[in-house]
Amino acid sequence: MDSTDPHATPTPATQAGREGLEALLSRPGKALIGLDFDGTLAPIVPDPEQARAHPDAVPALAALAPKVAAVAVVTGRPAGVAVRHGGFAGVPGLEHLVVLGHYGAERWDAVTGEVTAPAPHPGVAAVRAELPGLLDRAGAWQGTWIEEKGGRAVAVHTRRAADPQAAYEALREPLAGLAARHGLVVEPGRLVLELRPPGMDKGVALSEYAREIGAGSVLYAGDDLGDLAAFTAVDKLRSAGVPGLLVCSGSDEVTELRDRADLVVDGPPGLVHLLATLAAHIH
Numbered sequence: 001m002d003s004t005d006p007h008a009t010p011t012p013a014t015q016a017g018r019e020g021l022e023a024l025l026s027r028p029g030k031a032l033i034g035l036d037f038d039g040t041l042a043p044i045v046p047d048p049e050q051a052r053a054h055p056d057a058v059p060a061l062a063a064l065a066p067k068v069a070a071v072a073v074v075t076g077r078p079a080g081v082a083v084r085h086g087g088f089a090g091v092p093g094l095e096h097l098v099v100l101g102h103y104g105a106e107r108w109d110a111v112t113g114e115v116t117a118p119a120p121h122p123g124v125a126a127v128r129a130e131l132p133g134l135l136d137r138a139g140a141w142q143g144t145w146i147e148e149k150g151g152r153a154v155a156v157h158t159r160r161a162a163d164p165q166a167a168y169e170a171l172r173e174p175l176a177g178l179a180a181r182h183g184l185v186v187e188p189g190r191l192v193l194e195l196r197p198p199g200m201d202k203g204v205a206l207s208e209y210a211r212e213i214g215a216g217s218v219l220y221a222g223d224d225l226g227d228l229a230a231f232t233a234v235d236k237l238r239s240a241g242v243p244g245l246l247v248c249s250g251s252d253e254v255t256e257l258r259d260r261a262d263l264v265v266d267g268p269p270g271l272v273h274l275l276a277t278l279a280a281h282i283h
Contacts, residue, residue, distance in 0.1 A: 017262020020245030023217035028282045030216025031068040034206050037075040039223035040249040046160050053086040054268040062093030063279035073099045074202045078150035079106040079115045102152040104205025120151040121197040123182030128154050153196035164191050189224045190253045203229030221247035
């Protein structure tokens with residue numbers, strides 16, 4: 001962002017990013033705004049159940065959403081949980097908002113207020129039943145946190161362990177084995193390992209929704225390894241002639257995303273400021 005003028009539009013570091021921003025601003029009615037939740041709209045906290053959207057996120061989204069084709073929150077969380085933690089329901093101006101939960105396996109539409117989803121993968125329940133024993137045998141139970149994701153995925157967080165990174169590394173191999181036995185895959189993140197069905201990722205969810213609405217440009221903002229798939233999806237859309245802008249909600253924990261981004265903002269406060277600035281420049 002331009003540090004000399006807080007109200008100026010940002011200047012992406014790449015030509016592709018500048019073209020994506022120009023397309024968004026010049027043809028906002030065809031623009032799709034895709035956003036991760038945790039670490040992007042909401043600050044990362046030790047207990048994921050306590051995560052809440054930045055206090056200025058909903059006002060910024062409500063100002064921007066009516067001016068673009070759609071806003072999609074793309075998250076690994078259950079759609080309903082993201083809606084509650086984000087405070088998205090019943091907000092004037094957010095009629096163009098959808099939440100693609102569980103990497104697109106669930107969908108909440110602001111217009112109807114309903115969640116639609118297929119049946120859960122049976123491997124998720126089997127993995128959940130075995131997890132406590134596996135964590136015990138790995139000596140990593142102390143301080144770890146199992147997050148239920150509505151029967152569609154399960155995540156093991158190590159942020160509250162005595163040595164978070166050591167616990168994370170110790171669990172990668174055993175969790176990969178457990179997932180494979182039940183037809184699941186492991187998605188690594190910021191001190192979290194998520195076990196979920198294959199074929200579910202943010203890139204697939206974003207691409208399918210962009211195709212559904214006929215997006216003419218796409219902005220995607222994220223902060224974690226799971227967002228790399230969405231970055232790749234935007235790259236593919238660019239190759240097909242759809243301009244795109246890749247935004248990293250700055251994190252020193254995940255440098256891969258920062259290195260691929262066209263624009264880096266200072267975490268959720270910076271991302272919210274970006275959204276508000278875009279809304280102010282679209283007429």
